[in-house]
Amino acid sequence: MLQKLKLFVPKADIPASVYVSLTVLSFVLLLGAWSVLTYGGFVPPLFLPTPGQIIASAVVLFTEFDLTKDILASVARVTGGFLLAAVIGVPLGILMGSLKVFEAFVEPLLGFLRYMPASAFIPLFILWLGIGESEKVAVIFFGTFFQLTLMVMDVTKNVSQALIDTAYTLGVSKRGVFWRVILPASMPGIVDTLRITFGWAWTYLVVAEIVAASSGLGHMIMQSQRFLKTSHIIVGIIIIGVIGIIIDLAFKWLYYRLFPWLRKGGVA
Template sequence: MVKCKLLTPKAEIAAPLYVTLSALTFVLLGVIWSALTYSDLIPPMFLPPPDKVLKDGVLLFTEFDLLADIWASVVRVTVGFVLAAVIAVPLGILMGSLKVCEALVEPLLSFIRYMPASAFIPLFILWLGIGESEKIAVILFGTFFPLALMVMDVTKNVAHDLIDTSYTLGVSRLGVFRRVILPASLPGIVDTLRIAFGWAWTYLVVAEIVAAGSGLGYMIMQSQRFLKTGNIIVGIIVIGVIGILIDVAFKWLYARMFPWLGKGGR
């Protein structure tokens, strides 16, 4: 019976089992990593063993002020993401609610979102210089367009029956927007923001590749130049840990804001 439940689509499993399975994935990854490195199947220059990466991580935190690099990257990503969200969320809601807004804006956003943010770095440097504004602009640019389009899709998926019923009950157009569309789409918007924050972190190395003196992306690129593979892996792991913490925070916020939807989040 337990096996059948585990393989049943959409069926819930116990929280301890969920945590155990999640931890098992990381343990399995560590076992594979250890097997490949300690057996010398992969040279240390390409993939150092776990104990070497651990020593490099301790060294980075104690002697090379990795916390300052972490803070610099967190600030850049957060500012870029917040600026993108402040513009993209209202715009996406308008595009998902009003066909005239969708016709005016959606084709342009769909056109630009296929352009890689890295291709615009020379323009951002020309327009904004090589300071913090340029790095934040790369993250904003990479996050804004897909975020706006995903919010549009979430808003468009609000059931038409709810809107039609509201009009039947005499609710005004503005009232339908405020009392039906926004509340119905808000859970999906929060979940979309959680996913988009992950995208923002994927642009970090690209944003810090030019004229940066701090940040995780800068540290990773400097380590690559001097073949310090252990430092590169430490930087990647730190970004992953930060991502997990952000994801957990968004899921906690989702559960607190929308308790009737269960644990929520995709």
């Protein structure tokens, strides 16, 4: 009885088996509801095909339409845009969170630009970069960079001031405080920020591949919509979700490998 009550205690750990079981249950319930709606005839196949039709469409896409090529093209574009945003955004965010002069100079500008939708800049990106891969990577970069940088800044700013003051009291130099206190204390939050923003990068995929793309999951989804191939659209969406889960699990594995002291027993 106490174990059952613990499941609803805020922030309390739960057994790993329970955690995994609940995760599986959520997907089973989704699949069950989907099956009831489609096999039961409550929703026409044009709007929501059955799970069986989705599987059949996936087989066709992989065997006849070289879906693997589209997946690899999209992964390359999203990864390229995300890595470019991370290479620039992480150091800039750390500097903004550590030094007020950088925050005052950069943060208002980033705060202004981050409200501008990436899709609105597509005509300019085409004008500046053409219709090749650079334009698509630029859309994903623009949609990811500002949020990533500001989140890294917040993580760095939230490093305990007591730790910094203690380091100064012990005679650590300003440079030493940065390298030995601020940066190590920020790294867990930075890795978690990268995990979250990599997911955001995928949300810009379809937007990036709308214009002049001949490959990619976004391109396949838009082409399928044009010909009312709903099952193909859902296959593309599911594949993006599966890739997202794999990336998320990879980041979580990396997180606990780098910072094992932050792992709490009972939850993977």
